[in-house]
Each structure stands twice: as C-alpha cells, then as structure tokens.
Amino acid sequence: MTTVIGKVETRDARFPLQPGEGTDAVHSNPVYAYAVTTLHASDGNAGTGFVLTLGLGNELVTGAIAMLAESLVGRDIEDVMAEFGQVQRQLADHPQLRWLGPHKGVVHLALASITNACFDLWAKSCGVPLWSLLLDLSPEEIVALLDLSYLEDVLTADQATRLLTEQHASRPNRTGIATEGYPGYDTSIGWFGYSDEQVLDNARRSVESGFDALKLKVGSADTERDIRRVNLLREAVGPDVRLMIDVNQQWTVPQAIDICNRLKPADLYWVEEPTHPDDVLGHRALARAIAPMRVAIGEHVPNRVVFKNYLQAGAAQFIQVDCTRVAGISEFVTVSLMARQAGVPVVPHVGDMGQVHQHLVLFNHIALGHEVVFLEHIPHLSQHFRHPARIVDGRYRTPQEPGASADLV
C-alpha cells in the first residue's frame, strides 16, 4: 500500500498559559502557539508537524506553510524520504520565497513544520515510533535525508557516512537508554514571572519528583534580583542538583562577563543565551572569559550554517538545536552530526515540549554516540497532545506509538 500525500492542511493552534507560565526577560506575555502542518495521505494516515511561536504572527507561518508545501502533493512519502535532503534543499531555495530568509525566520519555521510532518507520516506509514525508524536506517539512508550544502568545509556526505558507520559497532552499549528512559531537566520551576517563594517551592517539589537538574530564568534589569534568586535556589536544593540559568539574550557581552564571574560560586551547569543569538564572536569572547563556566545556545539559532560557525569558533559548549526552529528533524540531525564531530553535546531546546525531541535524543545517543546529558521538560501543553510525553522519576519514558508523537487532540 502506498502512502501518497493528498491534501495539505494547516492549523493555527494557540494555547493560553496560566499567569507567569512561559515568561522570561523578553517574552512577558507569551501564548504558546503551534503552526501545524497536516499531510493527509492516501492510506488514511495523517502526518503532523508543527513549530512553536508565541502567539501573534502564528498565521504568518501557516500562510508560508501553505505556499511551500504545495509541491509535495501527489508524491509518495517513501520517494520523498528516500531523497529528502534534495527535497528539502529545493523547498528551502524556492526561487521567490527564499528571499524572505534565506533559511531563517517565518519561511524557515514553515519548512520545519512541513519537514516534521513528513517524518511523522513516514514513521506512521511504517507503523513504528520515529526513534525506531531512524535507528533502522543505514548510514547512507540517513545521509540522504540531509541537506549538507554550505557545510563542505566541515562535514561532507562521506564524513557523515563514516561517522555513522564508525558508531555502529558500539551501538549495543548504548541501547539500554531506551529502557531506562532519557533523563529530563525541569525548566518550569523558574519562570521569570514567578516569585522567589514560588520558585523555591517548585524546585523542592521537582527534586522530590525525581529531577536532578533545574533551570532558572534570569536577565532582569535588576541584576541583584537575578543573583539573589540564583543563590537562594542553590541554597535550597544543595550542591548535588545541577542548576542552569537562562538569560534570554538580555545581557551585553561586557555585562555577561561581569555577571557570570559574580555567579561562579553558585556552580552553574551552564549559562544559556547570554546575549544576541546572532553574535557568534560575542559568545566566543564570553566563553573564553568565563571558562570553565559553559555557554549553551540554540533556541534562536536558525540553521546549520550559523551552528557551524558557533562550533568552529568554540563559542558554545552545549548545542541547544531545536527541530521547531531549524528546518525540522533533518536539519536537527545535521547539526547533531556536526556537534558530534566537534565533541560538543546536544541538549535540545524543546519548542515541541519534548514530544519529538524525546525520539531524537535517543537517536543521537545510540546512532551518533552523543553523550546523554538530559532533555528539557516543560509540561504546560501536555493535555493538548494525543500521546503526551510521560515523565517518571525525572525520566522520559520511551514512546511506543507510531510516528513522532506530534499529534494534537
């Protein structure tokens, strides 16, 4: 039975949050919104992909999806995925829409949504979870999924194939993670809009429920508030829980150096998005100045080319690539390959609330040999998913349903 893409449907899905939820130093009143692509296929399957936006403007992305996805109608998903690297490059280089990026912003988010729907449809048509489908592919089949253009100076198709092949023999040492469950970390204890008491309360409950890594939103105009909250939190959870801070781009480079040095006694696991996400050389200067403190970046880094620069510059010690920001699952894998080659861990930002990334971190560990760090966990939208990610004792339970766990109810 063939799975031919019949109709492309888009949906502008918006989910209001509770007061304080999702707030950070720059996003004061977020609505979590998904620009959703549904690919209806001839065999009755429907592939779902989406990207996150923060409300207003979500319809710009669904508008771009409708324009871009048209060329997939009538194609068999097996044929599409057999040469997905080329398909994606063609979509990314649409001779008129490309100007609106290129490879960034609204049109790239649209491409991500479409790409993720293709992968979901493919896995459903095979009747397996995405992580399992990806693990069953040969190195050559994986490389055929990827658009490696503009990476020739660091990662050719041959190099990617070799990396995958080399990791194959040692896979059995790493497959245990699928039964143990991938560890999570908790972002939701420390939204910017929460009071000190709320943060400490949330942190205690989070640790009790099994998490051993927590994140706090900082980047206040009042630096002393930030420092006070970091120290309060460290005191409350003790020395064994990993703590990260997320600045959401609020510091200048000189300011970041100063504040990070003041925060050293708190023994932070990373500082996330300290300044503007386009500022590769600024992050390099910062990373050098605050080492061994480490920099994490990625939620706003739009594509593999910018990540290449981050890796070449040694400007990031954690790569937070998000398959709802870069061009979906395939560009996520491309970035993960580059990061693996550079010896830098991948710890996705989860615009998808972890639904799709729970598959991808298993693939990254088992197939690419990436170390297990942890996967961000944000529970706010779980009631809206058909198969919400399940967290037990601070660990993601490996999903078993066919597809990429992206279906909304």
Add this chain to the structure above:
Amino acid sequence: MTTVIGKVETRDARFPLQPGEGTDAVHSNPVYAYAVTTLHASDGNAGTGFVLTLGLGNELVTGAIAMLAESLVGRDIEDVMAEFGQVQRQLADHPQLRWLGPHKGVVHLALASITNACFDLWAKSCGVPLWSLLLDLSPEEIVALLDLSYLEDVLTADQATRLLTEQHASRPNRTGIATEGYPGYDTSIGWFGYSDEQVLDNARRSVESGFDALKLKVGSADTERDIRRVNLLREAVGPDVRLMIDVNQQWTVPQAIDICNRLKPADLYWVEEPTHPDDVLGHRALARAIAPMRVAIGEHVPNRVVFKNYLQAGAAQFIQVDCTRVAGISEFVTVSLMARQAGVPVVPHVGDMGQVHQHLVLFNHIALGHEVVFLEHIPHLSQHFRHPARIVDGRYRTPQEPGASADLV
C-alpha cells in the same frame, strides 16, 4: 502644525519584469515586489516606506507590517523620531512577534518598511529631502535615532557621537558630491539569464552612457561558462572599467577559493556573495585565501549584529547593507557607523532601486566621512516611482523633492 500618524495602510505591490531581468543563479523567475507601508498623517502628509521581496510571500510582510505598526497610531512623528532608537527597539522586541526572527526574516523586513515610512514622513513634514534632513541633525540627534543594543563591545553611543563630531569640521571638503552627483555602477548589463551577446551589447552601451563600473551575475553550475563570460566582458570593456561579479551564494567555500584564484587575471573589483550569507567564518577563510581580491557582502545580512561579526572577523571588504533588508534607514546608519570605525567602505545593495539609498550615500560621505565608491543602479522599476532616481553620465543627480523618494505612482 503637528504631524500625527492617523492611519497605517499596507500595499502588496508586484511588478512583473521582462524576460531575463533580475535573474541570477538562485532567483530564476523573480517578480519585483514591494511590501509598502503608508503612514497617513494629520497634516495631509503621507510617509511611504517599502522593502523588496521577489513576489510570492510579499503578503506575509504586509501582514506583519499591519501587526507591528499599530502602536504608532496617534503619535506625533517629531516625538517618534526624537527617540526613534527606543521606538525601534520596542518594535523589534515585540514580546510575541520577536520569536519569528529575532531581527531577521519577515518580521524584520516589516520593521524596515515601517521605519522607512517614518523617515519619509518626517522629511516630508519638514519639507526637505531626506539627505538634507539627516545632514542638519546634531550628532546627538543622529545617535538618538539608532538602536545600538548588542553593539556595546564595538560601538557605544559615546563612540558614535564622537565619530560624528570628529567628522563635522571637515564636512565642507565633502559637500561637493551633492552637486557633482554620486557615481553609479550598472548591475543590469549582466543578468544571469542574458546571453553572452546581450551582456556584451549592454556593457558597451552602458560604458558609452557614462558608467565606468559594471557587474556580472555568475554562480552557474557550469563554472567554465562563468569564467568565459568574465573574460569576454573584460576583453570587451578594456582594463579601465571596474568589473564586479555576483555569485548569489552559489559556491562552497573551497570552490570559491578555487574559482576566485582562477579569475585573478580578470582583475575584478570584488566578488559578491560568494557563499552563504550566514557564514561569517567561511567568508573570513575565503577573504584570507584570495587577498588582495576583495569580498562584498550584505544584501542578505539581516541586522547590525551579523554585520558586527563580519567586521570583527575581517570577513568583508565591502559592506553592502541595504535599508530594505536591515531594519530600515536607522539600522543602515548604525551599520555605516560601525563600518566607518572599522575602515570598511559601504556600497549599498539597492532593494529600493537606489531611490532611498541615493540619500543615504550622500549622508555617509558628508557626515561620516565614508569614501565615495559608487551606488548600484537598477532601472527596471523607474516608471513606478513618483520621483524616479535620475542618472546622468553615470551619476545619480541629487534628489530635491521632500522625503525619501520612496513614493510609488
């Protein structure tokens, strides 16, 4: 009489081109389209701003303009421009729309269109051409127009003010350009889709009409075609005409090094957009490998932060910032200040067909002390402008009408 912004109007204006016009290695069938902002004011003036797109998706930009510009309604243009740096930063950091960039793609193009309309309205309300208005501002007033955030490591407000103040005394040596006219260069001789004969014909006619600088589109899959056309053109125009090539991002870094070295005998003035515009470190590697041949970049560089990185890396020898790509006239000035400080010339890409940039290059030379290189000239849309740029003997005639010469008919 006050000039209060009453109504924001958007327009999706598309202009089909003649066969071959506007074609390059990646844009095979362009439609020149403008996403237009019109700000209708209480005194009867209307400010016009626009950005270029290549057709499909232009309505995404007009959609974003409508969302972003709403907050300007009811404000006096004098008040807005007295603190435009802050106004722009607030728009750029809209707590929901920012996610769709940040500071790039559709939302940033929308901000550019709005910004350009504000400047046009301001100049019209003062009854003077934009270049004249800008030249009459004090250093402090100019700096107040600019959002210098994320540039603290290279250009503070104090440094910007000092640079402007230092250049003030020597202005009389540079004002002559407004009467001589700013030299142009001709892009339209060498579109990708033109035959060899057409290119040579166009080149001869262009030189006869007064141009002494021409550009050829390359980046063909057939490198020998590119090399043949470059050599043919050099032979046809002789050694005294400056020739540039525009690759439109079609080469890999290793390929660019190879081809540029093969092209050295043609004595090219620059190689433009050799590879992906996000690849700062790739351009740096290329620039080092092909020196003294020079790299020009900017038409797809979205904002001041990426330009900062290009300048810090020494990765570009010409900065082609375009006020219809970055956030309009104010971010153009910001990038020009950084470039001046770094000693790198600014030669705008003209998404506006030179209409607005003819004002800005005068400002750059007279107020910032930038050297006069030349300004790109593309005539294809001249019949659509109320006050089309006038080129005589290869030089732009300085515009005298009030505003930024952006009104469409």
